[in-house]
Amino acid sequence: MKQRIRLFLITCLVLTSFACTQTETIDPLPSWNDSPAKQSITTFVESITNDGKSSYVPPAERIAVFDNDGTLWPEQPMYFQLAFALDRVKALASEHPEWKHTQPFKAALENDLSTVLQGGEHALLELVMATHAGNTTEEFAQIVKDWLTTAKHPKTGQLYTDMVYQPMLELLSYLRTNDFKTYIVSGGGIEFMRPWTEQVYGIPPENVIGSSIKTEFEIKDSEPVLLRLPEINFIDDKAGKPVGINQHIGRRPIAAFGNSDGDLQMLQWTCIKQENSFCLYVHHTDAEREWAYDRDSHIGKLDKGLDEAKSNGWMVVDMRHDWKQIYPK
Amino acid sequence: MKQRIRLFLITCLVLTSFACTQTETIDPLPSWNDSPAKQSITTFVESITNDGKSSYVPPAERIAVFDNDGTLWPEQPMYFQLAFALDRVKALASEHPEWKHTQPFKAALENDLSTVLQGGEHALLELVMATHAGNTTEEFAQIVKDWLTTAKHPKTGQLYTDMVYQPMLELLSYLRTNDFKTYIVSGGGIEFMRPWTEQVYGIPPENVIGSSIKTEFEIKDSEPVLLRLPEINFIDDKAGKPVGINQHIGRRPIAAFGNSDGDLQMLQWTCIKQENSFCLYVHHTDAEREWAYDRDSHIGKLDKGLDEAKSNGWMVVDMRHDWKQIYPK
Numbered sequence A, B: 001m002k003q004r005i006r007l008f009l010i011t012c013l014v015l016t017s018f019a020c021t022q023t024e025t026i027d028p029l030p031s032w033n034d035s036p037a038k039q040s041i042t043t044f045v046e047s048i049t050n051d052g053k054s055s056y057v058p059p060a061e062r063i064a065v066f067d068n069d070g071t072l073w074p075e076q077p078m079y080f081q082l083a084f085a086l087d088r089v090k091a092l093a094s095e096h097p098e099w100k101h102t103q104p105f106k107a108a109l110e111n112d113l114s115t116v117l118q119g120g121e122h123a124l125l126e127l128v129m130a131t132h133a134g135n136t137t138e139e140f141a142q143i144v145k146d147w148l149t150t151a152k153h154p155k156t157g158q159l160y161t162d163m164v165y166q167p168m169l170e171l172l173s174y175l176r177t178n179d180f181k182t183y184i185v186s187g188g189g190i191e192f193m194r195p196w197t198e199q200v201y202g203i204p205p206e207n208v209i210g211s212s213i214k215t216e217f218e219i220k221d222s223e224p225v226l227l228r229l230p231e232i233n234f235i236d237d238k239a240g241k242p243v244g245i246n247q248h249i250g251r252r253p254i255a256a257f258g259n260s261d262g263d264l265q266m267l268q269w270t271c272i273k274q275e276n277s278f279c280l281y282v283h284h285t286d287a288e289r290e291w292a293y294d295r296d297s298h299i300g301k302l303d304k305g306l307d308e309a310k311s312n313g314w315m316v317v318d319m320r321h322d323w324k325q326i327y328p329k
Helices: A002-014 A038-047 A080-095 A099-100 A106-109 A113-118 A119-130 A137-150 A166-177 A190-201 A240-248 A261-271 A304-312 B001-012 B038-048 B080-095 B097-101 B107-110 B113-118 B120-132 B139-152 B166-177 B190-201 B240-248 B261-271 B304-310
Strands: A064-068 A181-189 A208-220 A223-234 A253-257 A278-283 A313-317 B063-065 B181-189 B208-220 B222-233 B257-260 B280-285 B315-318
Touching: A038 A166, A038 A313, A064 A166, A080 A099, A080 A106, A080 A137, A080 A253, A099 A106, A099 B107, A106 A113, A106 A119, A106 A278, A106 A313, A106 B240, A119 A208, A119 B240, A137 A190, A137 A223, A137 B190, A166 A253, A181 A190, A181 A240, A181 B107, A208 A240, A208 B097, A208 B240, A208 B304, A223 B240, A223 B261, A240 B208, A240 B222, A240 B240, A253 A261, A261 A304, A261 B181, A261 B208, A261 B222, A278 A304, A304 A313, A304 B113, B001 B097, B001 B181, B038 B063, B038 B166, B038 B280, B063 B166, B080 B097, B080 B107, B080 B120, B080 B139, B107 B113, B107 B120, B113 B120, B139 B190, B139 B222, B166 B181, B181 B190, B181 B240, B208 B240, B208 B280, B257 B261, B261 B280, B261 B304, B304 B315
Parallel strands: A064 A181, A064 A253, A181 A208, A253 A278, A278 A313, B063 B181, B063 B257, B181 B208, B257 B280, B280 B315
Antiparallel strands: A208 A223, B208 B222
8 A cells, every 4th residue: 555655656746747636635526515415425435435345346336327307407397308299299280280189289289288297198108109209219319409409498498408406417427436337217218318418417328228119220211220119118117217227237236316206116126135235315395496396296206205215214315405506507 | 749658658667667568569369360351350440549530439439239149159059048948947847847748848858959949939939938037137147157157068068158259359358448338239138148248258237238038126025126027028139139229328339240140230230321330240161160151050040141241341250261269278
């Protein structure tokens, strides 16, 4: 150890090094108030990266999984992907004159969200199939990218990708600095997220797991493409999350972050009966800077999860008190 | 540039450095004879890693996909996973007395491979469901690991994992040294491969794509598990390969390696109409050291692929002439 330090110092001298400051003095989570939540994160990371301890976990096994809606960015007043679908209905309406008289399209065209939501899962599925399928994977990625550069959130007036949670960006970065592989595991569409997660979260497309529709390989005009079909392939929610994690990663994560009952099984899979693991729920308690909702919410309901967090000793972030800042400045 | 070299030399002096030899002089592919195949690989890698050239590809996009059976290890006289399934039938026979009188199990118990194969896909599916499902993902991984430590190949008498192709191990390593992410994209079972690919190929479980059966999340005796169900989830073969690649990686690879018509769509997806890409077929031409088969083979048939390779300018490795050595010594 002594030899290592000496080598480090010598190298510093030779390199007249600007990079030889002690990183330990820099707070990796500056947007987090000093609280049990912040403390629990750094304690966990220190315990699994200290190779002198029995709690050490080798880098290859440092897998951290994050829900997206409500965990990395907001989900109110509706899932951002639903806002995308509604905008797509408007964009495609001229090709579908029948939508003026057919629900849920009529409601979508009239900005009548409550009627859309009254249609339940069936209506949402119809909207998704009509707006997300019928093109190639590359065409769809471009449509998503284009939308994100112009669409604004109805409450904040900001671009959606500017509304990611600053404390979670710091957490993602802190974990990666400690050799974690960070993954998104979302009920949202895998191909809706992949075009932008690398730039926004530092999470590359191959680390994004989500719900999907079927695709079909075809050579079209002598070009190989994947066509997006109006048929569900996989729903990455609730008990589907551990299934999706296993299918894509093939290892059990050691850290999981969510905000709703839809993430419960992911947290159970990660933390129940697995030593050296860490689970955390983001609890939306900040009606002023963000939104406040939990047990009775239609979106992002957190009910059973709150009870399970208590009985399993999972950390619950109180957004209002634990986060200094919500969005990047 | 000069400054960089000076810094490098100074650092070498300070570190009295054993690591300061010039790596350029070491052949990264020593088991490959000097041939157009070897030359084409190094030319491609040099062209996409030279950031002064228009052919440069940034590291994040350097995705290389490899078929497994017949590309990284043999597939004769039968897929190694079929040998596993047949051994599992024997191991489980005492729990299934009816198998003595029911095909394809009767044939499996009597080592009558030709009757098993005569049953076609339906028989193989029955064998897989009876031998690969009904346990948890962790139990199944352990069964695979245990089998691989004892089962021997009928012709060579070697452990199956000792029969990987040395030239391909070098190729995998060479690509990773040049910041490629290497993936397996196999028609074989994803959970049959994951327990050993990291140790044998240096390919971690999250970089393995394959066929799969469905799994179901459950809390069993207060432990969260994934149960393996006797139901097909995904067949990662032929037109399924680009679908699997897109589902798991979400980027188009820039290099693809296969050996049969089952890999054709993967090579088309990678190389047709995509600049700065590389596709290669391993052609089994070595009856003495390995096996020789192509257009008429029941296993690993390479017919249409050979024609497509010619018309698309893909490299075809002549195993007998291009490889100095087949297996690791």
